[in-house]
Structure formats: structure tokens, C-alpha cells
Amino acid sequence: MGCAVISELQAANIPFLALTHGEATAESLIASGVKAKAVDVMDTGTLRSIFREARRAFLLNPPADPKSDTDSVERATATSITEAVDGSGLEKVVVASTYGAQPGERIGDLSVLFGFERLIEQTGIPAAINRGAYYFTNLEPLLEAARKGTITTPFPEDLLMPMVSPIDLGKQVTLRLLSPTSDVGIRYVEGPDRYTFLDVVAAFSGALGHAVLLEKIPNGEIEASYKELGFSDAAAVAFARMTKASIEGMELPDDPVRGDVGLFEYLRELATPAEASGNSTTIY
Template sequence: MFVVLGATGHIGSVVAENLLNEGHEVTAVMRDTTKAASLKSKGAQIAVIDVGDTPALRAVFRRGRRAFLLNPPAPIDMDTDAEENRTAANIAEAVEGLGLEKVLVESTYGAQPGDAIGDLSVLWNFETSVGSSKSPMAINRGAYYFTNLDMLLDGARDGTITTMFPPDLKIPMVAPCDLGAAAARRLTTGLDDTGIRYVEGPERYSFDDIAIAFANALGHAVTAKTIERADWETSFRGMGFSETAARAYARMTAATVDRLELPQSPSRGSISLQTYISELVGSRVS
């Protein structure tokens, strides 16, 4: 039995579906049953649990042999670091001492120790705390999600996208479904397949490349405009982030830009930037 957290999300849903398609037994853990029908029809057992409920989560993990661990994002209008560190600690406590055959932690490029640097520090803490559970642990660190580009579509329709990254800086990016496929594969490998592996798309892309991809999909010119570093926190606040979350995300952006992690031999997915952007534009016809 495989236990999959976040089974209705962009990544977890692909993990669960791929495992089910291969004939494995899966318990799909989710917050509500709104999107459960598809997985249930394919044979998944459904567990509706808030990851903050450690005893309930622990009881579900007891059913399993291997587990996919994903820490859910917190609402951006709260202290995201505090909330995500709380849920990460709950998940780690839930697997502590259960003797699971293998766990796979979904993490991020650039994960590092630190104070309030968004996903970079939260997911480093997640890796570290799950690692103390004593179960064999694999870690997949994913690149910058293509889904982060969804918010740029309205601006692209008007001819401009904005970014906090230098527009010509090539960075690792990936489609979440490629992350899900990579996680499903790794969950089924041998117990010696542990440690950190990096997962990104077929190429590295800049925001100038993203502007070109939008231009190709929309049929008109699109340019990338840089948000100055001094304005990053204000920009995040304008998107609805709380003051503490805006500060953490600005620090995370700075850490990423200043110390961009570029692994030499990542696992590569198949979905290109242009494919993702074209499908995004096609799915949201104005």
C-alpha cells in the first residue's frame, strides 16, 4: 500500500494516478472529497484528513508500506513560514518510528537552512525532520513550477509580463505533472534509491523565453519587465500576501537569484515551456 499526501493537487494527483495505473494499492490523503471521484473510480482508498491532525494521519500511515510526503502550502494572507513549519512538523511526527519501508519527500531546488526564507527554509526543515524518522528517505527537489506562470496570463494578453528575476537569467523550471511522474517512479524503486535527486523540465528558461512563449501562443508581442528588488515586498503585498509572508518570499527570491542552484545531472521531464504555455492559453480563452 502506498500512502499519498496531497492526492488532489497538481503533483500528488499524478503520483496517485500513476501508481494506480501500475496496479498498486493507494490510499489518497486529501482535505476534502471534492476531487476524490476520479481517484476512487480507479480503486484508491480515500482518507479525508487535515495534516494538522497528527494522530489521524499517523493511523493512515500505519496502513502503508511506502509514502509520498508533500507539505501543503499555507494561505498567503497568513504567516506562511510559521504555518508550513507547523504542518511539516506534524507530518514528520506522524511517520516517526512507524518503520515504513520507504518515504519520498517532495522538496525544492535551493532548500537550505535559514530563518524565514519561504519554501527554501521550510522544506529544508521538512527534509531534516522526516529524516529523523529512521525510515529510508528519498528526496525529490523540484525546480520552479510552471504553474507559477499562470498569474502572468492576464498581463501577457496586454503585452507585458513582470518578473523579479533578471529577464535573461536561465533558471530550472518544471511542470508539476513531470514532478508527479518522477515521484511515482521513485516510490517504486529499491530501498537503496535514497538521498537527494533534482527534477526539472527538458530545458532551462528565462523570463524572456517565457515572454516569447506567451507571444507564440497569443499571436502578439509580449515583453518581460523587471520589478526592482526594492519593490519586491510591496509587490508581494499587492498580490495579497501578509506582511510576514511578503518578507519571507522576497528573501526567498533574493536567495534564489543570488545563489541559483544548477545541478549538473538532474532528472528531466518531457513537458516544455511552450507546451505548458500553449495549453494554459488554450484553457483560458478570454
Template sequence: MYIVLGAGGNVGSRVIETLRPAGEKIFALVHSEQKASAVDGGNVEAVVLDVLDSAALRAVFQRGRRAFLLNPPAHSGTDTNAEELKTARSIATALTDSGLEKLVVQSTYGARQGDGVGDLSVLYEFERLAEASGIPAAVNRAAYYYTNLDMLLEPARKGMITTAFPEDFILPNLANGFSRRSR
């Protein structure tokens, strides 16, 4: 059985789509009934829980063999680093005595220690906590999350996208098998 944390989000829902055809049972962890209704059905069982409830999370982990873990984003109106560190630590605590045999941990390119680097330091800590669990883990450090560019949709509609990339930079897009030149 597989467990997918954040199953109702952009990344987690894609993991569910990829695993579903195999037919093995999937526990799709989400934070709301609304998200649950979007993923529940067939071999996918939606489980609504608060990741800050380590005991409830551990109980779900104990029902599976392999887990896809991501640290859910905190509400932007909070101290996101502090809140995301709380969830990372809660998830790590839930791994203790879970019986899981393998983890896939979603992180990001550039995750590192340091102050003033935003969620890069939080995700670095999340990686370290998962690895410290003793459960074999593969850390996926994706280079780009295109949802981070959502804020550029309105300017794009007006014909301009401002980026930090140089004009001749080629942005790799391996998921779709091609690259686009930025302008």
C-alpha cells in the same frame, strides 16, 4: 500500498495519475470532501484528514508501504512559515512507528536554512525531519513549479511577462522535453 499526501493538488494529483495504472491500492490524502470526490475511485481511496492530526495521519501511514509527502501550503493570510512548520512537524511526528519502508519527499530547488528566505527554510526543515525519521527517503527538489507563475497570467494576456531572468535565459522544461527562451 501507496500513500499520497496532497493528492488533490497540482503535484499530488499527477502522482496519483502516474501510480493509478499500476493497479496497486493508493490512499489519496486530501483536506476536504470536495477534493476527495475528485480523486476517489478504482484503486484510489480518498482519505480526508487534517495533517495537524498526527495520530490520524500515522494510522493511515500504517496502512501503506510507501508514501509521497509534501508539506501543504498555508493560507496566505497567515504567518505561512509558522503554519507550514507546524504541518511539517506534524507529518514528521506521524512517521514515527508508521512502518513505512520508503518516502518520496517533495521539496524545491534552493531549499536551505536561513531567515528571510520564505518557504525555502521550511522545506529544508521538512527534508531534515523526514530524513530523521529513519525511513529511507528520496528528496525531490524540483527546479520550477509553474503554478508559481499563475500571478503572471493577466499581464501575459496583455502581452508582457516580467521576470527576474535575464533576457537570454533559457528556461529548462524537462517534463515536456524542450526549453523555451525567455523574452
């Protein structure tokens, strides 16, 4: 999503500073003509100093390494960002959050980002909160399995899910960064349609030119499936609980902002570069 916001701000000729985790990413952005700086998100003082030089900020709590205790790490980074915002003099912030954000413990992004929303609101700085649907980018790791003919998912095949492209998320972030300070509160952002995982396999099948099958991970094996992917015990618990909470109470708002990029288009474009090059690893 961050790259999409950068593209939108560039297109609008809006000056900005992109903050990144690592020096390599910052150097790559600088080489492409973007003003960027690598900052340790836990360095609250440096963050605050940077915010004091700006008028507005887009706040994206960085995902933690899945080998760590993700909930604890992400709550700590959310707190650091909030403390940097507090007293910064910013006139408005835009916060990236998620569908299904809710109070609780150990339910991954659902609880971490709900807490982040509340923390930022408590600073008193006008906050526009964009809750994004299930990211299409979550489907990218399934591409290689789809090439082999079968993808697995913990979600029921017929569960209707709001999904969204990072491009559409970036557009909505930019609109709210540039809108009046009175434009605050929660806004839901999703793609042009809602989809099931039957749609996902159909989209992969169309993009790859062969049938792709779907295999459901049993509810009792969801936590173990995350561990098999290399998640820590704590992260596997949080992600499994987040997945189950989403299955049991998928949030379907009546009035979301709808983007333009659909599932079939997204997966077709995802698959095409690798298909054209003949190298399935280049897609990443």
C-alpha cells in the same frame, strides 16, 4: 504535482490512498474512481494511523494560505507530518522538496523544505528526496496579464532558471515510490531545458499569437509586490527573501533528472483551452 502522482499510480495499477485537505476534493477524487480521504494535516494521530496501514508514502508539505504567517504554518505542518511518520512502520517515503533548499530563517520554501528534509531523515525511515525546479505552474497566474500584453516578474530577464512541469515531477515521484528502499537521498528534477523570463514571454507570445512584453519588478519593491497580491506582512517578507536568495544563488546542479515537458509546450497547452472556448477564465 499530487494529481500527476495519482495519474502515474493509476497507470501503473498500484493501489493507493490519496489524502486531501478538504472534503470536496476527496469527494471529487472518489467520484473519479480514486480512493481518497480528507485529513487535517495537523491531526498527527490520524495521520500516523493511516501511515501504519501503508508500506510507502509520498510526503508533500501543503502550502499555507498566503494571508497567514506562511513559514510558521508550514513548519508546523512539516512537524506534524514528521511526527506521524516517526514510528509508523513505513518502509520508505518520498519527500517533495525544492531547488535551493538551505538552512536559514524566513526564506520561504527554501528553509521550510530544507528543515522538512532533515526532520524526515532523522526518523530513520529510508527517505528519497526529490528537489523540484521552479514549477511551470507558478507561471499560470501570469496568463491573464500575458493576454493583455505585459507580465511582471521579480526575476532578471536573462537569469537562467531550471523549470519543470508537474507531470515530470509526478513521474519521478512514482518511480521512487516503486524503487528499492536503497534508492534514497537527494535527486534533482527539472525539465528538458533551462529558461529565462525572456523565454517565458516568447512562449506566451507564441501561445497567444501576439507580442508579450516583460516588466521587471525592482528589487526594492519585491516585498511590496507580494503585499499587493494579498500576502500577509510575514508571508511577503518570506517570499521576498526567498525570491532574492534564488536570484543571488540560483542552484544549477550538474546531474539533474530531466523530464520531457518543455516550457513552450506547457504554456501552449495552458493557453489553448481558454482560446478554444473564448472564455479566458476557464483556464483555472
